[in-house]
Amino acid sequence: xxxxxxxxxxxxxxxxxxxxxxxxxxxxxxxxxxxxxxxxxxxxxxxxxxxxxxxxxxxxxxxxxxxxxxxxxxxxxxxxxxxxxxxxxxxxxxxxxxxxxxxxxxxxxxx
Numbered sequence: 001x002x003x004x005x006x007x008x009x010x011x012x013x014x015x016x017x018x019x020x021x022x023x024x025x026x027x028x029x030x031x032x033x034x035x036x037x038x039x040x041x042x043x044x045x046x047x048x049x050x051x052x053x054x055x056x057x058x059x060x061x062x063x064x065x066x067x068x069x070x071x072x073x074x075x076x077x078x079x080x081x082x083x084x085x086x087x088x089x090x091x092x093x094x095x096x097x098x099x100x101x102x103x104x105x106x107x108x109x110x111x
Contacts (some may be wrong), residue, residue, distance in 0.1 A: 004095040005066060008073040011100055012091060016061050020049035027100045034104040056081035064088065071095050078110060086110040 007026055014023035024045035033042040033051055042051045061077040072094055079089040087107045094102040 003068075004071055004073050004093070005068050007095050007098055007100060008066075008075055008091065008093045011093070011103075012061060012063075012075055012077065015052055015055065016059060018052060018055070018057075018059075020052040023052055024048045026098075028096060031100055032102050034102075036105060036107055056084060058082055061089070080110075 011023055011026045014020075014026065027045055027048050029044060031044060031048060033048060035042070035051070042048060058081060060080045060082070062080075063075065063077055065074075065076040067074040072092070075091045075093070077089050077091070078086065080086045087110050090106040090108075092104045092106065093100055
């Protein structure tokens with residue numbers, strides 16, 4: 001990967017493609033992913049795979065904004081699961097080298 005932004009973009013694309021192995025390959029072994037409303041973060045590559053398996057089958061994410069600050073990347077998407085929900089999702093990545101070390105999300109209603 002050329003940059004932290006490339007890593008983050010690739011991770012978002014892997015989630016949209018429901019490619020759990022591709023997303024896990026972009027992560028450090030001890031990655032931690034925190035989702036709003038869940039009491040415990042997902043841990044490790046298997047946790048990333050589990051997170052993707054839990055996502056709605058039809059998940060459409062349209063990029064809205066990107067911000068890079070050193071090893072931290074924020075990508076905001078309009079996230080839709082047709083007929084279920086629509087929100088603005090901000091993906092807060094901490095990237096170490098070319099691997100996602102931590103990821104958490106901020107959600108804001110889109111309508």
